[in-house]
Amino acid sequence: MTVSMSASQxxxxxxxxxxxxxxxxxxxxxxxxxxxxxxxxxxxxxxxQRERADFANYKREEEKRRHDHDLKLKMQFAExxxxxxxxxxxxxxxxxxxxxxxxWKKGMEAVYxxxxxxxERIGVTRYWPSEEKxxxxxxxxxxxxxxxxxxxxxxxxxxxxxxxxxxxxxIRPAQVxxxxxxx
Amino acid sequence: xxxxxxxxxxxxxxxxxxxxxxxxEILENAEGARTMPSVxxxxxxxxxxxxxxxxRQAVTNPKNTIYQIKRFIGHTFDEPAVQKDRAAVxxxxxxxxxxxxxxxxxxxxYRPEEISAMILQKLKTxxxxxxxxxxxxxxxxxxxxFNDAQRAATRDAGKIAGLEVKRIINEPTAAALxxxxxxxxxxKIAVFDFGGGTFDISVLxxxxxxxxxxxxxxxxxxxxxxxxxxxxxxxxxDWLATEFQKESGIDVRKDPLARQRLDExxxxxxxxxxxxxxxxxxxxxxxxDSSGPRHLLIKMTRAKLEELxxxxxxxxxAITKRAMEASxxxxxxxxxxxxxxxxxxxxxxxxxxxxxxxxxxxMSVNPxxxxxxxxxxxxxxxxxxxxxxxxxxxxxxxxxIETMGGVVSKLVERNTTIPTNRSQVYSTAxxxxxxVEIHIVQGERAMASDNKSLGRFVLDGIPPAPRGLPQIEVxxxxxxxxxxxxxxxxxxxxxxxxxxxxxxxxxxDKDIERMRSEAEANAEADKKKVELVEVRNAxxxxxxxxxxxxxxNAGKIPAELEAxxxxxxxxxxxxxxxxxxxxxxGATEELMKxxxxxxxxxxxxxxxxxxxxxxxxxxxxxxxxx
Numbered sequence: 001m002t003v004s005m006s007a008s009q010x011x012x013x014x015x016x017x018x019x020x021x022x023x024x025x026x027x028x029x030x031x032x033x034x035x036x037x038x039x040x041x042x043x044x045x046x047x048x049q050r051e052r053a054d055f056a057n058y059k060r061e062e063e064k065r066r067h068d069h070d071l072k073l074k075m076q077f078a079e080x081x082x083x084x085x086x087x088x089x090x091x092x093x094x095x096x097x098x099x100x101x102x103x104w105k106k107g108m109e110a111v112y113x114x115x116x117x118x119x120e121r122i123g124v125t126r127y128w129p130s131e132e133k134x135x136x137x138x139x140x141x142x143x144x145x146x147x148x149x150x151x152x153x154x155x156x157x158x159x160x161x162x163x164x165x166x167x168x169x170x171i172r173p174a175q176v177x178x179x180x181x182x183x
Numbered sequence: 184x185x186x187x188x189x190x191x192x193x194x195x196x197x198x199x200x201x202x203x204x205x206x207x208e209i210l211e212n213a214e215g216a217r218t219m220p221s222v223x224x225x226x227x228x229x230x231x232x233x234x235x236x237x238x239r240q241a242v243t244n245p246k247n248t249i250y251q252i253k254r255f256i257g258h259t260f261d262e263p264a265v266q267k268d269r270a271a272v273x274x275x276x277x278x279x280x281x282x283x284x285x286x287x288x289x290x291x292x293y294r295p296e297e298i299s300a301m302i303l304q305k306l307k308t309x310x311x312x313x314x315x316x317x318x319x320x321x322x323x324x325x326x327x328x329f330n331d332a333q334r335a336a337t338r339d340a341g342k343i344a345g346l347e348v349k350r351i352i353n354e355p356t357a358a359a360l361x362x363x364x365x366x367x368x369x370x371k372i373a374v375f376d377f378g379g380g381t382f383d384i385s386v387l388x389x390x391x392x393x394x395x396x397x398x399x400x401x402x403x404x405x406x407x408x409x410x411x412x413x414x415x416x417x418x419x420x421d422w423l424a425t426e427f428q429k430e431s432g433i434d435v436r437k438d439p440l441a442r443q444r445l446d447e448x449x450x451x452x453x454x455x456x457x458x459x460x461x462x463x464x465x466x467x468x469x470x471x472d473s474s475g476p477r478h479l480l481i482k483m484t485r486a487k488l489e490e491l492x493x494x495x496x497x498x499x500x501a502i503t504k505r506a507m508e509a510s511x512x513x514x515x516x517x518x519x520x521x522x523x524x525x526x527x528x529x530x531x532x533x534x535x536x537x538x539x540x541x542x543x544x545x546m547s548v549n550p551x552x553x554x555x556x557x558x559x560x561x562x563x564x565x566x567x568x569x570x571x572x573x574x575x576x577x578x579x580x581x582x583x584i585e586t587m588g589g590v591v592s593k594l595v596e597r598n599t600t601i602p603t604n605r606s607q608v609y610s611t612a613x614x615x616x617x618x619v620e621i622h623i624v625q626g627e628r629a630m631a632s633d634n635k636s637l638g639r640f641v642l643d644g645i646p647p648a649p650r651g652l653p654q655i656e657v658x659x660x661x662x663x664x665x666x667x668x669x670x671x672x673x674x675x676x677x678x679x680x681x682x683x684x685x686x687x688x689x690x691x692d693k694d695i696e697r698m699r700s701e702a703e704a705n706a707e708a709d710k711k712k713v714e715l716v717e718v719r720n721a722x723x724x725x726x727x728x729x730x731x732x733x734x735x736n737a738g739k740i741p742a743e744l745e746a747x748x749x750x751x752x753x754x755x756x757x758x759x760x761x762x763x764x765x766x767x768x769g770a771t772e773e774l775m776k777x778x779x780x781x782x783x784x785x786x787x788x789x790x791x792x793x794x795x796x797x798x799x800x801x802x803x804x805x806x807x808x809x
Contacts, residue, residue: 054204057315068215075215083447090468094476136232136240143439144243154227154243160440169215175443178243 071166074122078164078171081119086161088112119164127163129174132156138163140173144180153181187349187566188310188321189558191357192299192337194253195379195411197221198555199306201314202563207361207556209549212309218551223301224248225289233305245273247288249298251380254408256295256340257333260284264408296336300343307344321346322562324554327353327385327404349565355385356399357557358521361548365389365399371516372399373507375536375544376523377499380411384503386510386517403510405502412526415492419449419483422491423464427479433470435479441469448479456485457528489531496535503539520544525551579695582659582667585622585631587612588716594659597627601665606658608674610651618643619655621671623684627702629709630716635698642671642680650727715764722759722771726752729774732781740784748777 091097092112097105116126129139134154145157156176163174189200189207196218200209212219214235224237225247232240241248254268260278269276275287285292303321310318325337334351341348352360355374359365364372370389376382383406387399423445424436435441448464455462466479507514520536522544527533536544548556578601583593586609594605611619620641626634645653654674661667672679702709729752733745751774758766 058204068211072215083444086444087467091476094468094471096475134227134240134243136226136236140239141241141243142443160443173239175440177439180243 071169074124074166075169075171077122078119078124078166081115082164082172085112085115085119088115089162122166124164124166124171127165127174128159129156129163129176130159134176134178136173138165138170138173139176141178142175143177145177146182147179148182150181152179155179185319185566186314186316187559187562188307188318188346189357189555189560189562190303190306190321190323191354191552191555191558192253192302192323192325192340193221193378193554194251194381195221195413196551197302197306198552199310200552200555200559201310202559202566205563207559207563209552209555210310210313212306213312219302219306220250221253221302222248222250223252223288223298229289231301233301246275249274249286249288249293252286252295252298252302255284255286256299257330257336258284258295268408296340297343299337299340303340303344303346307346319345319347320349320562320566322350322352322558322565323348324352324354324357324558326381326383326406327355327401328383328406329353350561352558352561353385353399353401354383354523354554355387355401355404355521357554357561358523359387359389359399359519360557360560361553362519362521362545364519364521367518370518371402371512372519372521373503373517373540374521374523375499375503375527376406377526377532378411378524379526380409380413382407382410382499382502384499384506386506386512388512402512403506405506405509407498407502410495410498412524414495415526415529416446416449416453418491418495419453419488420445422487423449423479423481423483426481427469431470431472431477433472433477435470438470444469445479452483453488453529456483456488457530460485485530488529492529492531496532499532500535500539503536514540517542521553522546523550523553578661578665580625580635580698581627582623582625582637582661584609584657584669585624588720589631590713590716591624591626591629591631591634594657595661599661601661602663604658604660606656609655609657611645611648611653611655612650614650615647616650616653617645617647619645619671621657621669621680621682623667623669623682626698628698628705629713633701633705633709637667637684638669638682640669640671640680640682642673642678644676644678645673646675715762718764718767718771719759722755722767725771725774725778726755726759729778729781732778732785736781736785739788740781744777744780744784748774748781751777 089112092109097108119126127138129135132139132155134141134156139156142160147153147157155178157179158177159174160177161172161175164171186201188210189202191198197220198209198218199212200207202208209217211217212234216235219234220238222234222237222241224232224240224244226232226240227244227247237248238250241250251268251272255265255276258265259282260276261282265284277285277287277292279285279292279294284295286295286298287293288298303323307318307321321341323337323341325334329337338348338351354376355372358374358376359372364370366389368389372387372389374383374385374387376384383404385404386402388402390398390400420436424434428434435445444466448466452462452464461482461484464479464481464483468476469479470477517540520540520542522533522536527536527544527546527550533544533546578595578597578599581591581593581597582595583591586592592607592609594607595603609619618641620639622631622639623637624631624634625637628634642655645655656672656674658670658672659667660670667684668681669684670679670681729748733740733748751770755767755770755774758770761767
């Protein structure tokens, strides 16, 4: 809604009866009005600048959000596939499978490799950190294994399940058993 | 003005949120998660770890991994509750010189507030990284039953973390803020918080503070510090393991990897049973024995899950009853019920709460995030994020122009925040059209004649050209006072014409409401009108394209085909402005069929001339003005 003030109304507001007799009062009143106006201007300018800045930031963040969203979709896809890959790996390691027909084995290993490849294509990396020092940033300890060799302390004993990452994000840490040194 | 971080400092998990653009928003941490385990550790390599990373090494470093510190904050060492909880945690604890508590992590002893500060510090750092600005102020939530000492210790934790704690607020109050329930005076609210490891129920009443603002008062609160989702998870795991043992004779709980897979399977089943009535826990190759590999394949129904969790749900309801009795209200007085905590996603819990209160509980805000969201809102209020200085208005009715066939092309949709400007490119509807009339209308109806006409002007001097070729840019600019300026510019000559309409917002609320309801009531009829116009326009376009193609390719197409096309044009021409959409559509399609033959013939003739424009391609171009 437009609120406009006519010139005569403004005049009336500026000069009251008392002030018309006393110019100093009128001046004081005008100064106060100017101060208020300057203060309001500063407030509006600051709010406007903030809004512009918020919008510029929002646009940048929106771009990042879109990227994050893509990443999340890929991570969700990988997360849904990983338990099946775990079971597959268990099956491939099983004695009965190892002793099965060569062609059958070859075929199943190719199917497994195909599944892994589909994850690779979207940027997912599988890692198997055997013989590495335990690092909670990329590994998760499932159990402790006592060792009497000091140099083994805090090293990975066995990788129970592979780790998966995408870029610098861990989808699932490698699940491992860790050596703990005891004399 | 710096942002105030809203923090839900939980026993099991913590979360943070911020106000942005007047809306609360959960901030993800550095690991990309929306909640973070409230765990701190010093690793065996002397590295300070927080959150998920700390939890990952807990098995191998239990003595130096501190979790559930919230159970101890603000307590004295000798309190019976502390002694009881102390027995359940693997880390060392001692009485401090002033009778308080200290826990050992690495080689040092820390007060609980220092541990909490490490969690807060991690949240602060991650928030700063995400926002790209320094965070110095926060609102932190605590359970309603926290006493002064516990609240003071939480405030100290914030201070240690480098945060000025602007306010400590109750978790149920934060939940009520997240739902905006602080605005209705005398509203009575029950907050049912079934978390991972604790259960709390609070009864609140919205009153008026001394300053005349809405205030939320906790009328009663109760709970069980050792009842939560973890109990239900454990029960599911035990049931699955027992079922598997019955069948295989193997107890998979003894194998850490099998146990881990069982945990994940149970969690997945619990989630699936929130929406499905039955699921299958499917863990192939979970173990093996002399006979070969063994698979855990167990069907689980929602009824089974409800049976397994019944004792915990019953217990939560008994506590709720107690809390109601301790409050000045009857169950029937409660106006709103809020669900907090991930466990409340279980349909059995929702149904039990609904049955108890006789009302549907609120659960539209993510129950894991609702407390942090409320804390952020409180931060927004304190920080003046919601300010009255700049009131942004919206336009009450859409603004647009009339296009070919009298259809409105909306440029500014209703409820668009002003000031704003929008522009769109249109074109001419006839060959050699040298002027366009811009008719500005306001309203929600599809046809221009049904809306309010705000004004019109003519842009002339457009160089003669085939229809659809000139580019006329129409721009709408609505200033903060609702004054609309419309400009039309011919992009080829830069010639422009404009109009300023001051009365665009001069409608009374009653007029606006009437126009809106008319639009709603006539939506179906308007849709049909627009469809008819579109069919007519398509017919017009087809006739134009056919005539042009025949003229352009004279002598290149078989005479028989040319005659058929002319015949089809002749059939369409007299009915193209009729009200019989089906007949127009049918005749247009027949013409188009013949046109396809024409294109084929032209192509076959191997003409070097550019093929004639297809009507579809032209229709996809800019809209035509009148």
